[in-house]
Amino acid sequence: MSAQTNDLGTFPVHKLLLRLAAPAILAQLINALYNIVDRIYIGNMSGIGHLAITGVGLTFPIITLIAAFACMVGMGGAPLMSMSLGEKNLQKAQKILSTCMVTLAALAVVLTAAFLIWKIPFLYAFGASDDTISFADEYISIYLMGSIFVMISLGLNSFITAQGFSKTGMLTVVIGAVANIILDPVFIFVFDLGVRGAAIATVISQGISAAWVLAFLFGKKTTVKVRLKNCGLTGSY
Numbered sequence: 001m002s003a004q005t006n007d008l009g010t011f012p013v014h015k016l017l018l019r020l021a022a023p024a025i026l027a028q029l030i031n032a033l034y035n036i037v038d039r040i041y042i043g044n045m046s047g048i049g050h051l052a053i054t055g056v057g058l059t060f061p062i063i064t065l066i067a068a069f070a071c072m073v074g075m076g077g078a079p080l081m082s083m084s085l086g087e088k089n090l091q092k093a094q095k096i097l098s099t100c101m102v103t104l105a106a107l108a109v110v111l112t113a114a115f116l117i118w119k120i121p122f123l124y125a126f127g128a129s130d131d132t133i134s135f136a137d138e139y140i141s142i143y144l145m146g147s148i149f150v151m152i153s154l155g156l157n158s159f160i161t162a163q164g165f166s167k168t169g170m171l172t173v174v175i176g177a178v179a180n181i182i183l184d185p186v187f188i189f190v191f192d193l194g195v196r197g198a199a200i201a202t203v204i205s206q207g208i209s210a211a212w213v214l215a216f217l218f219g220k221k222t223t224v225k226v227r228l229k230n231c232g233l234t235g236s237y
Contacts, residue, residue, distance in 0.1 A: 024166060033177065037184070038184060039056065042188070056195060058128050059140040063150075069107050071158075073155045074156065081159060098228070101156060105148065111151075112148070120137065123137065146207060152213060153209035156214070157173075
């Protein structure tokens with residue numbers, strides 16, 4: 001095990017709390033900025049900005065539901081993995097991580113299919129009108145194509161932080177946010193794709209975050225690694 005993981009069992013709790021909590025709090029602040037900047041760009045679209053930002057806003061309940069399922073798996077599985085590490089049972093910890101990754105991928109497929117089928121009724125239920133439905137539809141249709149990236153980056157990032165690599169977990173959010181801030185104006189204004197451009201930029205940014213998470217969890221620096229042989233679902237651990 002790495003020295004950083006051993007610290008979780010030897011460092012005073014108050015020192016660990018400060019060391020692990022600070023990057024997590026900063027990541028949440030950056031994530032809020034992510035959404036604010038995204039909406040600023042969309043709101044400044046000439047002539048249709050007010051309708052576009054309203055339409056995109058109507059998609060947030062769907063986006064939040066996808067994030068909630070990712071958090072359900074991540075926040076449920078990561079503590080189980082941590083307890084296994086405390087028991088010095090690395091194989092069990094790897095099994096939990098790998099199983100949660102499969103679960104996230106399966107949920108992404110199911111949620112993507114469900115929301116693509118019923119997106120219009122959902123959007124009207126959330127308050128869409130004939131003036132805003134086209135913008136909401138354009139944005140969420142593209143966003144859903146990248147929901148697997150959201151599930152992986154958000155769901156598995158908890159397993160990075162739970163191993164003591166809080167700064168690496170923070171970078172997952174920072175990398176995606178910075179990429180989105182850079183790509184948004186390019187796709188919205190330079191390529192003149194409007195709301196579709198904002199969605200494409202978001203999907204690419206989330207893909208980069210997901211790639212970062214997977215590279216770390218498959219890499220050499222982490223203690224608990226994803227093992228393909230452990231990726232079968234099971235009812236007991």
